[in-house]
Amino acid sequence: MSEIMTTVVIVDDHPIVRAGMRAILEAEADINVIGEGTKGAEALRLVDDLCPDVLALDVQLPDLNGLEVTRRLRAQERKTAILILTAHNDQETIFGLLESGAIGYVLKDEALETLVSAVRAAARGESWFSPAVASQVMRRAVANPKVDCPEILDTLTPREIETLRLLGRGLDNTAIARKLVITKRTVQNHISTIYGKLGVTSRTEAMLYAIRHGLAQVSSEENTPDGF
Numbered sequence: 001m002s003e004i005m006t007t008v009v010i011v012d013d014h015p016i017v018r019a020g021m022r023a024i025l026e027a028e029a030d031i032n033v034i035g036e037g038t039k040g041a042e043a044l045r046l047v048d049d050l051c052p053d054v055l056a057l058d059v060q061l062p063d064l065n066g067l068e069v070t071r072r073l074r075a076q077e078r079k080t081a082i083l084i085l086t087a088h089n090d091q092e093t094i095f096g097l098l099e100s101g102a103i104g105y106v107l108k109d110e111a112l113e114t115l116v117s118a119v120r121a122a123a124r125g126e127s128w129f130s131p132a133v134a135s136q137v138m139r140r141a142v143a144n145p146k147v148d149c150p151e152i153l154d155t156l157t158p159r160e161i162e163t164l165r166l167l168g169r170g171l172d173n174t175a176i177a178r179k180l181v182i183t184k185r186t187v188q189n190h191i192s193t194i195y196g197k198l199g200v201t202s203r204t205e206a207m208l209y210a211i212r213h214g215l216a217q218v219s220s221e222e223n224t225p226d227g228f
Contacts, residue, residue, distance in 0.1 A: 006032070009033070009047065012056075034050050044064075055073070086105075103122050156197060159190060168215055
């Protein structure tokens with residue numbers, strides 16, 4: 001039986017936390033922790049050397065903080081998905097990291113229960129938020145006034161617009177493929193094209209874009225994927 005292996009680097013300055021995360025992740029047959037670090041500079045080096053699928057990154061590090069690490073990796077256009085693990089859930093920290101390109105945000109008090117699912121989602125290019133964080137993201141997006149669709153949306157095909165609508169509702173690639181009756185690979189291709197046309201670099205940015213421009217609405221009754 002062959003499985004797609006997800007490679008992970010963990011950067012956290014607490015040895016017990018790192019050991020706990022490694023034990024949880026390596027208990028899964030499809031996840032391999034290929035590196036660990038304690039500082040922001042090490043995170044940059046490990047991503048450069050190892051090119052992991054996912055970087056599990058703490059915010060508070062002895063040198064460069066998680067926000068600066070995220071910004072530098074996105075500026076370098078690294079393909080590694082950045083999953084934030086932290087005890088902080090204040091809005092300034094959350095949105096600073098998400099707007100810088102982090103794909104997910106997992107609170108440490110929930111990490112033991114959700115880390116595996118969060119890593120798998122991040123590796124697929126799908127957002128993952130702890131419930132407390134997800135509610136803040138949605139409230140902020142809904143609170144922003146809708147604006148007229150700019151000309152840039154005219155560059156999207158009808159199928160890309162529909163994909164963006166569903167992405168904005170929080171659906172993952174499997175759910176989008178099912179609703180549009182297309183393959184997941186086709187969904188991934190549409191999303192990649194959407195990112196390029198809209199000038200965004202993460203699923204979170206595309207989702208917020210869809211909501212802010214009236215292409216998607218968030219309802220408490222909406223069925224959303226696990227973790228969001």
